[in-house]
Every structure is written in C-alpha cells, then in structure tokens.
Amino acid sequence: MSKIVRTGANLLYPFILIFGLYVIMHGHLTPGGGFQGGAVVATAVALVIVAYSFEEVTAMIKKVGMKARESIGLLLFIGAGIAALAIGAPFFSNFLANSGLLFGQVVPSGPNPGDLNTAGVIPIMNLAVGIEVWGGLAVILLYMLSGITKEGS
Amino acid sequence: MRRGLVIVIFVVLAAGLSTIPAFFTFGEPAESGMDRYFIEHGQAQAAANNIVTSVVFDYRGFDTLGESVILFTAVIGVGLMFRSMRGGEEHEDE
Numbered sequence: 001m002s003k004i005v006r007t008g009a010n011l012l013y014p015f016i017l018i019f020g021l022y023v024i025m026h027g028h029l030t031p032g033g034g035f036q037g038g039a040v041v042a043t044a045v046a047l048v049i050v051a052y053s054f055e056e057v058t059a060m061i062k063k064v065g066m067k068a069r070e071s072i073g074l075l076l077f078i079g080a081g082i083a084a085l086a087i088g089a090p091f092f093s094n095f096l097a098n099s100g101l102l103f104g105q106v107v108p109s110g111p112n113p114g115d116l117n118t119a120g121v122i123p124i125m126n127l128a129v130g131i132e133v134w135g136g137l138a139v140i141l142l143y144m145l146s147g148i149t150k151e152g153s
Numbered sequence: 154m155r156r157g158l159v160i161v162i163f164v165v166l167a168a169g170l171s172t173i174p175a176f177f178t179f180g181e182p183a184e185s186g187m188d189r190y191f192i193e194h195g196q197a198q199a200a201a202n203n204i205v206t207s208v209v210f211d212y213r214g215f216d217t218l219g220e221s222v223i224l225f226t227a228v229i230g231v232g233l234m235f236r237s238m239r240g241g242e243e244h245e246d247e
Contacts, residue, residue, distance in 0.1 A: 028201040033209065035220075074225050081218065092214035097200035107200045119201035122210045129221055136228040143235040 001051050009051035016044040024130035028119035034126040038133025045138040049145055057145065066138040073132025080124050096120035 023030075024037030045066075049057050081092040089095045097120030098106050105117045116123075191204055191212070199207035209217055 028203050028206050033206050070228060074221055077221055094199055094211045107196045109196050114202040122201050122206060125210045132221055136224050139228050140231045143231055
C-alpha cells in the first residue's frame with residue numbers, strides 16, 4: 001500500500017492495541033469483555049496485513065507467537081477453573097471474589113462507579129479469553145493471507 | 154422456471170415469517186425469576202458490576218469454556234484447510 005496508508009497504520013496500531021486491552025481488562029465493569037476485546041486487538045493485525053506486503057507482514061507478526069498466545073490463553077482459562085479445585089471449591093467457582101486478595105475487593109450493592117480490583121477470577125478469565133481470541137483470529141488471518149499469496153503467485 | 158420457483162418459495166416464507174408476530178407477543182414467555190435473581194445477587198456473589206460478564210464468566214463459566222474450545226478448534230480447522238490447500242509442500246513455520 002501507499003506510504004500514507006502505512007503511516008496511518010503505524011499511528012493507529014498502538015491505539016488499537018491499547019483500546020482492545022482496555023476493553024478486555026475492564027470487562028467486569030464496562031460493556032465488552034474477553035471475546036470483544038480480543039476481536040478489537042485482532043483488527044490491529046488485520047490493519048497491518050492490509051497496509052504491508054506479505055514479506056513484511058510475516059517478518060513483523062510471527063505465526064508462532066500468535067499460536068502461543070492462543071494456547072496460553074486457553075490454558076490460563078482452564079487453569080483458572082482448575083485452581084478452584086485446588087482449594088476445595090467446585091470447578092470454575094469464583095474463589096477469589098470478596099476474598100480480599102487479587103481482584104478480591106467487595107462491591108457495594110446498587111449503582112456505583114466500580115473498581116478495577118473486584119470480581120475475583122472474572123478479570124483473569126477475561127484476560128485469558130482475550131489473549132486466546134487475539135491469537136486465534138490473528139492465526140486465521142495469517143493463514144488466509146498465506147493462502148491468498150500462494151494462489152495469486 | 155427455476156427462478157419463478159425461488160420467488161414463490163421466498164414469498165411464502167416471507168408471508169409466513171410476517172404472520173408470526175400476530176400469534177406471539179414479543180418477549181413471551183418471559184422467565185423473569187432468573188433475571189431478578191441475577192440482578193439482586195450478582196454484585197454480592199460474583200463481585201462484578203457488569204452482570205452480563207458475571208453471568209458469562211461465573212454463573213455460566215462452563216459454557217464459556219466450551220465457547221473458547223470451539224474457537225480453538227475452529228482455528229485448528231482453518232489451519233488444516235489452508236495447509237492442505239498449499240499441497241503441504243513446505244513447512245514455513247518461522
């Protein structure tokens with residue numbers, strides 16, 4: 001693509017990442033969550049694919065790293081569920097909520113501005129799912145990109 | 154001939170679809186007991202202000218596990234499809 005598109009993509013790339021990670025981390029306070037924020041972050045990969053050529057994209061965004069993100073996200077999600085078993089609670093129970101530990105602050109009832117340090121394992125699971133969706137959608141995009149170049153050449 | 158058949162089927166389906174709201178009122182049957190429970194106890198039990206997220210990740214966490222496994226499987230399927238499209242001649246996993 002032209003230099004204007006590349007410059008625009010370079011400018012937008014960090015902001016898309018920040019916005020997507022914001023949507024992921026504030027999933028328990030604002031609309032959105034892991035799936036939505038992960039999709040937003042994956043659009044940054046799509047933007048890079050649109051703006052740059054095949055060789056530059058494969059040099060900038062490694063498929064291995066995206067596969068690792070996908071696997072780590074799913075493992076972290078299942079791990080957060082199994083961690084509840086370790087302390088004797090049922091599978092996938094919210095053992096960190098109202099505990100005073102990580103993300104363990106008590107939420108007052110009724111409308112309130114909200115605090116990031118609440119909701120127990122929900123932010124951890126949001127982060128896990130966000131990382132997984134980021135990697136998964138990026139891997140799909142990169143596979144489709146390589147399929148197109150093979151057909152075109 | 155074939156085009157006429159398609160149009161007839163489309164008209165019949167559209168007419169049938171447009172008569173559905175006459176028989177059912179929107180939002181019925183409402184299961185309001187569940188909503189009330191989540192709204193009243195969500196903040197105390199799941200400690201999250203966003204009730205939707207607390208339903209998705211806490212009350213229905215097992216469903217979300219299935220959802221993310223589906224995404225994982227879909228990515229594996231796409232990878233297999235595009236790998237076989239290239240004839241499997243190279244392994245350019247950088």
